[in-house]
Amino acid sequence: xxxxxxxxxxxxxxxxxxxxxxxxxxxxxxxxxxxxxxxxxxxxxxxxxxxxxxxxxxxxxxxxxxxxxxxxxxxxxxxxxxxxxxxxxxxxxxxxxxxxxxxxxxxxxxxxxxxxxxxxxxxxxxxxxxxxxxxxxxxxxxxxxxxxxxxxxxxxxxxxxxxxxxxxxxxxxxxxxxxxxxxxxxxxxxxxxxxxxxxxxxxxxxxxxxxxxxxxxxxxxxxxxxxxxxxxxxxxxxxxxxxxxxxxxxxxxxxxxxxxxxxxxxxxxxxxxxxxxxxxxxxxxxxxxxxxxxxxxxxxxxxxxxxxxxxxxxxxxxxxxxxxxxxxxxxxxxxxxxxxxxxxxxxxxxxxxxxxxxxxxxxxxxxxxxxxxxxxxxxxxxxxxxxxxxxxxxxxxxxxxxxxxxxxxxxxxxxxxxxxxxxxxxxxxxx
Amino acid sequence: xxxxxxxxxxxxxxxxxxxxxxxxxxxxxxxxxxxxxxxxxxxxxxxxxxxxxxxxxxxxxxxxxxxxxxxxxxxxxxxxxxxxxxxxxxxxxxxxxxxxxxxxxxxxxxxxxxxxxxxxxxxxxxxxxxxxxxxxxxxxxxxxxxxxxxxxxxxxxxxxxxxxxxxxxxxxxxxxxxxxxxxxxxxxxxxxxxxxxxxxxxxxxxxxxxxxxxxxxxxxxxxxxxxxxxxxxxxxxxxxxxxxxxxxxxxxxxxxxxxxxxxxxxxxxxxxxxxxxxxxxxxxxxxxxxxxxxxxxxxxxxxxxxxxxxxxxxxxxxxxxxxxxxxxxxxxxxxxxxxxxxxxxxxxxxxxxxxxxxxxxxxxxxxxxxxxxxxxxxxxxxxxxxxxxxxxxxxxxxxxxxxxxxxxxxxxxxxxxxxxxxxxxxxxxxx
Numbered sequence: 001x002x003x004x005x006x007x008x009x010x011x012x013x014x015x016x017x018x019x020x021x022x023x024x025x026x027x028x029x030x031x032x033x034x035x036x037x038x039x040x041x042x043x044x045x046x047x048x049x050x051x052x053x054x055x056x057x058x059x060x061x062x063x064x065x066x067x068x069x070x071x072x073x074x075x076x077x078x079x080x081x082x083x084x085x086x087x088x089x090x091x092x093x094x095x096x097x098x099x100x101x102x103x104x105x106x107x108x109x110x111x112x113x114x115x116x117x118x119x120x121x122x123x124x125x126x127x128x129x130x131x132x133x134x135x136x137x138x139x140x141x142x143x144x145x146x147x148x149x150x151x152x153x154x155x156x157x158x159x160x161x162x163x164x165x166x167x168x169x170x171x172x173x174x175x176x177x178x179x180x181x182x183x184x185x186x187x188x189x190x191x192x193x194x195x196x197x198x199x200x201x202x203x204x205x206x207x208x209x210x211x212x213x214x215x216x217x218x219x220x221x222x223x224x225x226x227x228x229x230x231x232x233x234x235x236x237x238x239x240x241x242x243x244x245x246x247x248x249x250x251x252x253x254x255x256x257x258x259x260x261x262x263x264x265x266x267x268x269x270x271x272x273x274x275x276x277x278x279x280x281x282x283x284x285x286x287x288x289x290x291x292x293x294x295x296x297x298x299x300x301x302x303x304x305x306x307x308x309x310x311x312x313x314x315x316x317x318x319x320x321x322x323x324x325x326x327x328x329x330x331x332x333x334x335x336x337x338x339x340x341x342x343x344x345x346x347x348x349x350x351x352x353x354x355x356x357x358x359x360x361x362x363x364x365x366x367x368x369x370x371x372x373x374x375x376x377x378x379x380x381x382x383x384x385x386x387x388x389x390x391x392x393x394x395x396x397x398x399x400x401x402x403x404x405x406x407x408x409x410x411x412x413x414x415x416x417x418x419x420x421x422x423x424x425x426x427x428x429x430x431x
Numbered sequence: 432x433x434x435x436x437x438x439x440x441x442x443x444x445x446x447x448x449x450x451x452x453x454x455x456x457x458x459x460x461x462x463x464x465x466x467x468x469x470x471x472x473x474x475x476x477x478x479x480x481x482x483x484x485x486x487x488x489x490x491x492x493x494x495x496x497x498x499x500x501x502x503x504x505x506x507x508x509x510x511x512x513x514x515x516x517x518x519x520x521x522x523x524x525x526x527x528x529x530x531x532x533x534x535x536x537x538x539x540x541x542x543x544x545x546x547x548x549x550x551x552x553x554x555x556x557x558x559x560x561x562x563x564x565x566x567x568x569x570x571x572x573x574x575x576x577x578x579x580x581x582x583x584x585x586x587x588x589x590x591x592x593x594x595x596x597x598x599x600x601x602x603x604x605x606x607x608x609x610x611x612x613x614x615x616x617x618x619x620x621x622x623x624x625x626x627x628x629x630x631x632x633x634x635x636x637x638x639x640x641x642x643x644x645x646x647x648x649x650x651x652x653x654x655x656x657x658x659x660x661x662x663x664x665x666x667x668x669x670x671x672x673x674x675x676x677x678x679x680x681x682x683x684x685x686x687x688x689x690x691x692x693x694x695x696x697x698x699x700x701x702x703x704x705x706x707x708x709x710x711x712x713x714x715x716x717x718x719x720x721x722x723x724x725x726x727x728x729x730x731x732x733x734x735x736x737x738x739x740x741x742x743x744x745x746x747x748x749x750x751x752x753x754x755x756x757x758x759x760x761x762x763x764x765x766x767x768x769x770x771x772x773x774x775x776x777x778x779x780x781x782x783x784x785x786x787x788x789x790x791x792x793x794x795x796x797x798x799x800x801x802x803x804x805x806x807x808x809x810x811x812x813x814x815x816x817x818x819x820x821x822x823x824x825x826x827x828x829x830x831x832x833x834x835x836x837x838x839x840x841x842x843x844x845x846x847x848x849x850x851x852x853x854x855x856x857x858x859x860x861x862x
Binding site for chain 2: 033034035051052053054056058060061064065067070071072073074090091124125128135139142143180182183184185186412413414415416
């Protein structure tokens with residue numbers, strides 16, 4: 001029986017493994033986490049709207065009924081394309097086919113030292129860390145007597161005006177202006193400063209200018225300070241240096257870029273500047289028809305000449321495409337002569353969308369543009385549709401509905417606080 | 432305006448503060464956490480049934496509309512009864528009335544060194560730690576080639592046969608036998624060994640023998656090994672020493688005892704062996720009519736001569752009782768002569784209950800005994816009734832219903848794993 005190894009259980013890897021149902025192969029699906037993460041809603045965990053388990057699904061349970069699939073919670077050490085073997089932290093996995101669905105990580109454009117001061121948002125631990133730090137900053141501001149420090153604590157800088165940055169900025173603005181408004185006694189959370197910094201001339205640059213302009217106006221009406229055409233010069237502890245402006249912030253979130261995991265540069269194949277793997281039209285690596293790259297880790301110009309974007313729908317389509325190729329070849333006779341011609345991948349652009357805030361979003365699809373409440377309903381519908389797992393859908397819908405009605409956030413819980421980082425307190429009775 | 436300081440926002444402190452609504456006083460409510468925790472369901476977070484935020488509620492939002500209440504997230508350093516002042520990590524809170532609602536922490540009967548090897552279950556961080564470690568143990572067992580180590584990883588020892596121990600044992604048994612059953616390829620999770628150890632002759636000793644016997648039978652029918660009349664001799668890393676038996680376990684959970692926080696022994700007033708504060712019939716400290724102890728931290732024999740148990744209903748009743756005394760005295764003229772006679776606290780015993788597993792529980796109330804499905808429905812009803820916060824009730828009900836129908840757990844998510852503690856992997860393809 002052929003051996004297929006899939007590295008990564010994000011949208012691309014998970015979909016590829018799902019689409020291989022019934023194929024005559026033994027499949028090993030390797031991921032560092034035990035859960036598949038619904039990345040598009042990660043910002044809601046970071047902004048206390050949802051609990052972590054509500055946007056994650058145990059990988060094992062997805063394939064509980066698939067005896068031929070063994071899920072391994074492990075980390076990949078190296079890949080030997082010549083020997084057709086993957087070496088994980090402790091074992092060796094030989095393969096006949098390898099699917100690289102490693103995804104991407106937060107990228108700092110060569111400024112690795114900025115990461116310590118401006119964490120990214122790619123994992124559940126990232127999201128709960130951001131939630132903790134942002135909520136703690138308000139707690140510290142409440143008990144702080146120094147106006148300057150108080151202002152710093154109540155400042156959140158988000159670097160990167162893509163969908164994640166826009167969604168975080170909107171969510172934090174609502175958190176401060178509505179959700180927390182009546183909770184504190186010594187600070188007015190409506191005074192919180194949310195700054196969204198984008199190097200490009202406009203937000204959501206993948207969308208047309210009209211939607212970008214609407215997004216900027218909408219965010220500003222929510223109290224967000226938007227700085228476009230503004231490249232970050234430096235990031236230090238609690239400080240973001242912009243051209244001609246220094247921002248002091250209690251929280252700095254980096255949503256400006258991604259890059260491939262270092263592993264991709266060790267394979268001896270061509271990568272782009274961000275370390276993504278250059279792939280053939282069939283998504284295989286040049287010179288390695290038995291190895292495929294799918295999802296964000298692939299730099300793909302599809303059969304129609306379109307540069308495939310790093311979006312969930314693209315990852316899912318790529319995973320499905322490779323599964324189709326594998327099914328055909330597993331069914332075909334051994335000798336290459338008998339190998340069916342491989343179809344080139346064609347990306348079907350379903351469009352893109354981003355939510356800005358309560359009943360406001362932007363969406364572009366099939367040449368049409370939507371904004372405001374209609375776009376928000378579309379966004380809600382699409383995201384619920386994609387959410388993995390019945391229970392998640394219901395629980396998430398329930399909470400959105402509740403948050404929408406009551407302007408409240410159920411997950412406003414601080415956990416995992418190191419004692420030394422707890423806030424100092426004040427006393428209105430101070431002797 | 433009189434100053435009231437309440438230390439602790441558990442059931443007793445929260446209820447006391449709630450019941451003081453409208454009283455002419457400035458209230459400071461101090462807690463180390465930013466949330467009130469619904470302790471009775473903590474075991475469900477530990478056993479992956481619920482997400483942490485679903486059983487917690489932000490303290491601030493409970494008192495959002497109460498301008499006279501300032502919530503402080505802080506830790507208490509010391510209390511000076513003579514000077515009528517509380518010193519927190521950084522400030523001083525003077526008070527006219529002090530309510531000590533500090534609760535209790537996990538107690539090891541003088542074996543403090545056991546804590547490192549057998550953590551307790553009192554906070555959300557405890558619960559997520561247990562969830563992580565138990566789920567990780569199964570992941571490690573799946574990729575482990577040593578039968579002995581595999582067996583150890585799949586053994587969970589729970590020390591303490593009270594409600595928490597019984598509920599944890601039942602929940603872990605269901606997790607292993609039903610929820611995870613089809614998720615793994617190299618281990619049969621039904622082979623997992625759950626051992627419940629109790630020093631007393633029977634489980635749930637607060638209930639009558641018939642219910643204890645039923646609980647033991649039920650747990651054993653679920654595959655739990657029950658050791659009663661069995662006092663732990665020693666706990667080391669991964670090892671529990673019992674009389675004549677050594678248990679090797681991948682996880683050891685301590686649910687055997689509680690003790691008051693060390694602070695109580697620094698007040699210069701009488702405490703019991705566990706450090707609980709001895710109180711007068713009105714719940715004040717002897718010689719300090721302006722200081723009260725409520726909830727688990729109080730050692731109280733009520734006006735009827737009943738030793739008040741450490742249960743939520745008792746804590747709530749005590750908090751309400753003290754609020755009543757304070758309301759009367761805040762309304763009364765200053766001079767002691769004018770101070771109204773204080774009523775003694777009378778505990779109203781609503782009974783006790785514990786859930787064992789899917790549609791099985793035991794309950795004793797008003798001389799009546801219930802068990803099985805009826806008791807489980809009672810348990811479900813009572814706990815939902817008590818859960819703080821509309822949204823929590825709905826989300827929790829939804830998940831219970833789903834878990835009940837589908838034998839699934841939504842919160843089966845591993846987070847916060849240190850890289851070095853990730854499982855090693857195996858390969859069915861190993862070369």
